Amino acid sequence: MSWLENSIMARKGLAKGQAGSSHSITEADQGKYHYVYGPYVEPVLKVDPGAVVSAETHDAFEGQIQHETDKPSEILNFPFLNPQNGPVFVNGAEKGDTLAVYIKSIVPRGPQPRGTTVIMPDFGGLVPTGDTAMLNAPLPERVKKLHIDENGTKWNDKITLPYEPFIGTIGTSPEIEAISALQPDYYGGNMDLPDVGVGAVIYLPVNTKGALLYLGDCHAAQGDGELCGVAIEHPTVTTVQIDLIKGWSLKWPRLETENFIMSIGSSRPMEDAARIAYRDLIRWMATDYGFDEIEAYMLLTQCGRVRLGNMVDPKYTLGASIKKSFLV
Numbered sequence: 001m002s003w004l005e006n007s008i009m010a011r012k013g014l015a016k017g018q019a020g021s022s023h024s025i026t027e028a029d030q031g032k033y034h035y036v037y038g039p040y041v042e043p044v045l046k047v048d049p050g051a052v053v054s055a056e057t058h059d060a061f062e063g064q065i066q067h068e069t070d071k072p073s074e075i076l077n078f079p080f081l082n083p084q085n086g087p088v089f090v091n092g093a094e095k096g097d098t099l100a101v102y103i104k105s106i107v108p109r110g111p112q113p114r115g116t117t118v119i120m121p122d123f124g125g126l127v128p129t130g131d132t133a134m135l136n137a138p139l140p141e142r143v144k145k146l147h148i149d150e151n152g153t154k155w156n157d158k159i160t161l162p163y164e165p166f167i168g169t170i171g172t173s174p175e176i177e178a179i180s181a182l183q184p185d186y187y188g189g190n191m192d193l194p195d196v197g198v199g200a201v202i203y204l205p206v207n208t209k210g211a212l213l214y215l216g217d218c219h220a221a222q223g224d225g226e227l228c229g230v231a232i233e234h235p236t237v238t239t240v241q242i243d244l245i246k247g248w249s250l251k252w253p254r255l256e257t258e259n260f261i262m263s264i265g266s267s268r269p270m271e272d273a274a275r276i277a278y279r280d281l282i283r284w285m286a287t288d289y290g291f292d293e294i295e296a297y298m299l300l301t302q303c304g305r306v307r308l309g310n311m312v313d314p315k316y317t318l319g320a321s322i323k324k325s326f327l328v
Contacts, residue, residue: 003258009100013243020050027056033083038178039208043089049244055085057216059233068143072120082181082217089210097206100243106165108148110235115146117230124229125311148220161221166197168219172204173212183314184266188253191317192226193309200257205250229312262321270316277320289327
């Protein structure tokens with residue numbers, strides 16, 4: 001029996017975690033990709049809870065960087081980065097509900113070398129930026145194109161990185177704001193959290209009618225922090241199964257795997273992101289697992305885990321987790 005059959009999605013979702021009708025969003029179906037999360041565009045698709053949706057995602061640069069001799073500063077038009085598929089309208093979703101998204105598969109697509117990572121001026125975790133202003137000169141631009149398949153990412157003749165794909169940017173629409181797909185926040189967005197990978201369920205707050213799910217920016221691999229600001233970006237066919245949990249109102253995204261639950265916070269400074277995540281996890285443990293809040297606080301001090309998603313975006317993202325074996 002799969003762990004998914006006992007997941008929160010299966011227990012609370014309208015579709016009970018069962019797969020329903022299948023849908024696809026090809027590049028042609030998508031037409032214009034979106035660079036903003038908001039309620040002001042028409043959905044590309046309307047589905048019922050249980051729907052399985054496969055989307056042809058672009059890389060973070062919408063395929064514009066094709067050669068190692070390219071200069072990102074001359075090609076890219078900031079802030080038009082992180083193209084998003086969707087939005088997908090989920091029938092029955094209303095403000096105060098939660099969208100459950102089970103990530104079934106992420107498969108690389110497109111001609112080789114299909115992977116891209118770059119150094120861009122004034123962007124990254126160890127360089128001066130607009131928010132961290134310094135007199136240092138920018139690092140020189142650099143582009144690395146990479147062969148990616150499901151066996152791994154060939155970094156060079158000696159190093160092959162395992163293929164560990166995840167969705168870098170996924171979320172629901174804010175209620176009235178239109179927010180850049182480069183920013184993570186309470187609705188999800190550009191969290192760049194490697195745990196949002198195949199086999200996980202991410203739970204996202206519904207802020208507007210239909211939820212309006214966006215996703216894109218898939219990564220073939222990424223270390224904690226996404227240090228230079230760019231992971232191994234690649235185009236994919238990403239397949240998710242969508243369910244709807246009525247009346248479960250979340251303040252921040254949550255995630256579930258076979259072995260742990262995680263609360264996700266995004267903010268600056270980084271310690272505030274950690275505080276958001278841990279506070280939400282404590283309250284989750286108290287509400288759904290019978291813990292006293294102070295007891296949960298003390299327990300997490302001993303066995304809690306923090307995963308650093310990104311330390312480069314307008315807000316930083318951290319996930320605070322606890323093993324399910326401790327939720328007795």
